[in-house]
Amino acid sequence: AASRLPQLLELCKRRSILLPSYALYNGLRGALDYGPLGVELKRALLNEWWRAVVDARDDVHGVDTPILTPCDVLRASGHEAGFCDPLVDCRLTRERFRADKAGPLLPSLRWRVPISAPDKGKAREWEKVIRERIVPGAKVTRDGRVVYVHLASRPKAPPADDTSIAKMAESLCIPCPGYAEPSSNSPFLTEPRAFNLMFRTHMGAGEIDPTATADTSASAAAGPVGTPVYLRPETAQGIFANFPLLYRAAGKPMLPFGVAQYGKSFRNEIRTEKSVFRTCEFEQLELEYFVAPDTAAAEQWLDRWKHWRLAWWRAYAVNGGQQAGEGEDANVFRLRPHAADELAHYAKACFDVEYRFPWGWGEVEGVANRGEHDLRQHANAVRSLAGIEVPCSVDGNGKMRKGVPWVIESSAGLNRACLVYLLDAYTVDASAEAKEAGDGNGEAARTYLRLHPRIAPVQAAVMPLQRDQKLIDTARKLSRQLRLAGIRTTLDVTGASIGRRYARQDETGTPWCLTIDFDTETDSCVTLRERDSMLQTRVSLETAASVLRTRLDE
Ligand code: ATP
CATH class of the missing domain: 3.30.930.10 (Bira Bifunctional Protein; Domain 2)
Known part of the structure; x- marks a missing residue:
């Protein structure tokens, strides 16, 4: 899986x-x-x-509501101060991680990590310690006083004892050259610090004043500056901040x-x-x-x-x-x-x-x-409960009680x-039936997306069996009918074999293919081929759209 x-x-x-x-x-x-x-x-x-x-x-x-959001709104909501993830730096690779995710990520680092030792003797010592104790089984090489740890080659299983790699490294206190004033001796990860996740930009003609806040920029004497705004980190605040108007627009329900x-x-x-x-x-x-x-x-x-x-x-x-x-x-x-x-x-x-x-x-x-x-x-930010306190319940005397909704x-x-x-839909079927009924491409397995028909990008593919003008004309007419019935339809007039065309539609999750063949002219029917079962039945041209529509609406 x-x-x-x-x-x-x-x-x-x-x-x-x-x-x-x-x-x-x-x-x-x-x-x-x-x-x-x-x-x-x-x-x-x-x-x-x-x-x-x-x-x-x-x-x-x-x-x-708009994506660009005034700083005041996101200050009131608490995002400006608190919408943060804990960030740690890896001193060796200079990569950044979310502190809560760093542990599991560490073993999958794919870097050739150079560690410079003060002298060759020390480098030899480190090489041994790293190979045997920090990343057992990993490829570790040395060039003079630089030890290289090839982390991608580390075996998938964790080290034999129960100590994590970071902990082992930490306990060894291996100094990490190239970094000024490391806050701890660990060669891996710094102490977590809060990192605000919001993107900030500015609105209006003018330079960006990095020190400007929403309060100061409008009155800045030093010339025009943009008003700082954020790209919203969630859509919700647009709703909360406009609650009084939205409630009124809904007819004060x-x-x-x-x-x-x-x-x-x-x-x-x-x-x-x-x-x-x-x-x-x-x-x-x-x-x-x-x-x-x-x-x-x-x-x-x-x-x-x-x-x-x-x-x-x-x-x-x-x-x-x-x-x-x-x-x-x-x-x-x-x-x-x-x-x-x-x-x-x-x-x-x-x-x-x-x-x-x-x-x-x-x-x-x-x-x-x-x-x-x-x-x-x-309400606190604008110092007003107007439009925010609304009728919420009726008290024992039949009087309406107001309150701030939850x-x-x-x-x-x-x-x-x-x-x-x-x-969820990705399916690889290597059964004999799948191969036999497959498209004859010689594939070892049949790969298809079992997407629910209502979310399939294409719901019906109409295809003339051959590049024959009469068949193409009928196919065009049918695909128009399907589209009019609100069915996402594609018309496949490529000359590829029908099996190959079915396989292509299966691969992108099209639940139904409708094939116009030379019998269509005489019996006014098309072949309806199902993606999952690969079953084929004949349906009349006239009812094909309503048959599929009914199945979509089930
Ligand atoms: P996570 O813990 O995965 O970071 P979250 O708890 O921060 O998610 P919410 O703030 O609850 O997420 O956002 C609601 C939904 O928005 C999430 O359930 C997720 O489906 C989606 N979402 C949040 N962050 C991202 C993202 N960076 N990329 C794609 N979808 C996201």
Whole structure:
């Protein structure tokens, strides 16, 4: 299972689902383009989310707020002071890591690490200690007084004893030349320090004054300077900061009332990783659901939302996210409650929706009871509760009580959703049946994406059996009909063998192929070929669109 990611990414690149961004210019760290098929997958997932969270409900409205965010907003929300990850530097490689991730990352360093000893004798001594005690089994070479540790060649298994590599190195106190004043003797990692993840820029014509804050820049006497702003690190603050207007626009409803927003968010991640799992620019799907400030009611809504959201994730997974096995092994999704020490100080409870990635469980969405924190912070910053205190409940005498709503938040990552469903759908079938029914390409196995039809980039591929004008004309007509029925359709008039064309569609997850052959003219039927079972049936040209539409809407 662990090898699924590289194979999948190779497929994604070959079939233009995900492509490296700005490849001609050596790329941009961690950034990826969504090619023609990737963009359809992403759009389909976004539509499914919007349908479930906004269209299907009468208590949730949509909004679209700016990416550029005033510093004041993110100061009030607490991001300016606290939206940080713990950062450590590796003194040997000058790489940076998130402190909480550095441990597991260290053994996978792929560097040829030079360590300069004061003299040859010392270098010989170090070479022995490093080979035998720090990275046993690794390739260690020496050139004069420089010892090279080839970490990529280190065996995968951890060192025999239970001490971690960093700890062993630390205990040996190997000094690390080339670094001024190391704060400890460890050749690996410095003490963690807080690193703010927000990208800051400025608005308006004028130089950037690095010392300017939102308060000082407007009145700066030294000439025009830009107003500092941040690229938002989450879409949520656009909703909280505009709550009074959004509430009024919704007709001042009784609570609960929700606002949903999707869009790009930006975080200067210390390390980007695992394709689109962690990038600096990503898309979020967020819902802020405002409920009465009442512990029992809020707990009930949190409970509902966490189960609704888990069900949403499962709905598009192969077999509804259910696999052979028992307990946790049987599910590819789970809800994980945050432990007390993991919970943000203001949050009352939080559950992560996690997916079983090939490298372990990873968060795809957080569902939290944030209490009144967000609205209260903005009210405090502008010193006004106007529009933030709203009617929440009716007291015993029938009088309306006002209060600051509490927030149940659901915050999902659209890019992680793409990765989850691509990984989940990636199937290599080496069975005899698959080979026999395959396209005759001589491949050892059949590779295909078992994407749910509603999120497949292409839902139907129409193909004339041969490059015959009559067949092509019929195929064109059919593909038009399918498109009119709202089915994402492609027309394949390449002259490749039909088996090869099926295989190409399977590889990108197209659930249905419709083939026009020479019988079509006489029986007005086409061959409907199913991706997963490879079964072929005849359906009439006239009903093909409604047959597929019905299956999509099931
Ligand atoms: P993580 O612990 O993985 O860094 P987080 O707890 O910081 O995630 P949230 O702030 O809760 O994430 O953001 C909500 C969702 O946004 C996450 O569940 C994830 O799907 C997505 N997300 C967050 N950071 C990134 C990123 N750097 N790249 C891609 N998606 C992200």
